[in-house]
Amino acid sequence: xxxxxxxxxxxxxxxxxxxxxxxxxxxxxxxxxxxxxxxxxxxxxxxxxxxxxxxxxxxxxxxxxxxxxxxxxxxxxxxxxxxxxxxxxxxxxxxxxxxxxxxxxxxxxxxxxxxxxxxxxxxxxxxxxxxxxxxxxxxxxxxxxxxxxxxxxxxxxxxxxxxxxxxxxxxxxxxxxxxxxxxxxxxxxxxxxxxxxxxxxxxxxxxxxxxxxxxxxxxxxxxxxxxxxxxxxxxxxxxxxxx
Amino acid sequence: xxxxxxxxxxxxxxxxxxxxxxxxxxxxxxxxxxxxxxxxxxxxxxxxxxxxxxxxxxxxxxxxxxxxxxxxxxxxxxxxxxxxxxxxxxxxxxxxxxxxxxxxxxxxxxxxxxxxxxxxxxxxxxxxxxxxxxxxxxxxxxxxxxxxxxxxxxxxxxxxxxxxxxxxxxxxxxxxxxxxxxxxxxxxxxxxxxxxxxxxxxxxxxxxxxxxxxxxxxxxxxxxxxxxxxxxxxxxxxxxxxx
Numbered sequence: 041x042x043x044x045x046x047x048x049x050x051x052x053x054x055x056x057x058x059x060x061x062x063x064x065x066x067x068x069x070x071x072x073x074x075x076x077x078x079x080x081x082x083x084x085x086x087x088x089x090x091x092x093x094x095x096x097x098x099x100x101x102x103x104x105x106x107x108x109x110x111x112x113x114x115x116x117x118x119x120x121x122x123x124x125x126x127x128x129x130x131x132x133x134x135x136x137x138x139x140x141x142x143x144x145x146x147x148x149x150x151x152x153x154x155x156x157x158x159x160x161x162x163x164x165x166x167x168x169x170x171x172x173x174x175x176x177x178x179x180x181x182x183x184x185x186x187x188x189x190x191x192x193x194x195x196x197x198x199x200x201x202x203x204x205x206x207x208x209x210x211x212x213x214x215x216x217x218x219x220x221x222x223x224x225x226x227x228x229x230x231x232x233x234x235x236x237x238x239x240x241x242x243x244x245x246x247x248x249x250x251x252x253x254x255x256x257x258x259x260x261x262x263x264x265x266x267x268x269x270x271x272x273x274x275x276x277x278x279x280x281x282x283x
Numbered sequence: 284x285x286x287x288x289x290x291x292x293x294x295x296x297x298x299x300x301x302x303x304x305x306x307x308x309x310x311x312x313x314x315x316x317x318x319x320x321x322x323x324x325x326x327x328x329x330x331x332x333x334x335x336x337x338x339x340x341x342x343x344x345x346x347x348x349x350x351x352x353x354x355x356x357x358x359x360x361x362x363x364x365x366x367x368x369x370x371x372x373x374x375x376x377x378x379x380x381x382x383x384x385x386x387x388x389x390x391x392x393x394x395x396x397x398x399x400x401x402x403x404x405x406x407x408x409x410x411x412x413x414x415x416x417x418x419x420x421x422x423x424x425x426x427x428x429x430x431x432x433x434x435x436x437x438x439x440x441x442x443x444x445x446x447x448x449x450x451x452x453x454x455x456x457x458x459x460x461x462x463x464x465x466x467x468x469x470x471x472x473x474x475x476x477x478x479x480x481x482x483x484x485x486x487x488x489x490x491x492x493x494x495x496x497x498x499x500x501x502x503x504x505x506x507x508x509x510x511x512x513x514x515x516x517x518x519x520x521x522x523x524x525x526x
Binding site for chain 2: 071152158160186189219253256261262263264266272276277279280
């Protein structure tokens with residue numbers, strides 16, 4: 041039995057405030073749910089139009105299509121909506137390359153970044169406290185299950201960078217060409233500034249290196265690349281060196 | 284004077300059907316409007332909260348903030364909304380590398396792709412007829428002005444590829460590593476399949492080469508990369524060879 045209050049509760053989870061208050065978040069779509077089920081994340085409840093698909097899951101409630109449409113955040117809901125327990129507090133592994141994001145605001149971009157990081161073997165992403173929450177429905181959707189495996193930590197980024205002894209590399213519009221940069225990327229912190237406002241002075245002062253993606257023949261336009269695209273290009277450059 | 288019908292008309296332009304019926308589209312935000320004004324696109328009308336910013340533009344109408352909110356597609360409107368004339372039919376330049384997109388559906392992804400293509404010097408993008416329209420508000424917004432300079436053509440992609448004598452390269456999950464592929468990319472057609480369904484058999488049969496972005500240490504996850512990210516990585520690989 042799913043009550044009106046249940047629907048209201050699930051809908052409230054699109055907001056960070058209510059996710060944190062209730063310590064849970066929503067995952068939709070068979071593929072993503074499967075990946076979260078295989079991970080350390082703990083399932084609270086699964087709502088399914090067809091209970092035979094996840095037949096071994098006990099805390100499952102059968103729902104009608106009409107109800108699915110009411111609780112889903114998707115335009116085309118995919119038969120199942122799962123509630124999982126939040127899990128923010130895993131330790132950061134400083135032995136590997138860490139990706140740091142300053143004030144990332146676009147949930148689709150963050151999801152794409154998490155997915156790209158996983159593709160290239162990154163285990164840890166750290167985000168400044170004012171960044172968009174990685175448990176929002178749009179992030180979960182565009183990350184395609186990667187949120188279940190990549191460790192994402194929110195912290196005071198400036199403070200963290202100041203106290204860290206790791207090598208710090210920033211990506212900006214005026215650094216050394218990534219095609220020429222040949223330092224090792226086995227460990228350290230690779231920082232990406234805020235897309236709208238660029239990298240602040242305070243960040244530059246904390247950095248050991250500044251790298252850039254060169255434009256084609258010194259093109260004047262566009263002004264910049266999309267953040268997730270820049271990250272993909274740079275991680276690919278790092279990856280090609282280790283292959 | 285802006286009437287209720289004008290508001291209705293402008294709002295209708297978020298739909299492709301009405302853009303094509305009226306042969307026009309919306310550009311918002313100072314930066315993007317400046318870039319379209321500098322291009323071949325023809326301005327039909329500019330609605331401004333502050334007319335002094337584009338003081339030389341004659342077909343400009345002063346509007347109040349309350350009206351701006353009604354006609355803007357943005358959550359935080361940026362003082363100006365411009366209507367430009369559509370311009371689909373520029374010739375394709377076969378001398379350079381062309382990017383081909385099959386059934387691209389996500390407008391934010393297409394916008395990012397157009398922006399990334401321009402960064403790496405691509406002049407022409409061809410899209411299958413069922414792809415999302417490049418003049419939709421979300422594409423214009425995420426392309427950050429690049430739609431004004433990159434030539435985007437909609438066509439029967441299979442037919443075009445069949446008749447083209449150019450070298451055809453596809454990006455898939457099981458091709459040759461882009462880090463090892465050393466054919467020239469000065470011309471030809473670089474094809475990206477549909478993100479949800481992958482590359483269809485019909486496409487593979489038309490191709491001369493099949494390339495892939497290798498995963499980190501044969502990672503099993505994620506299943507794929509975001510389309511715009513893949514394109515950025517591959518164009519960067521091409522670019523690094525010519526620098």
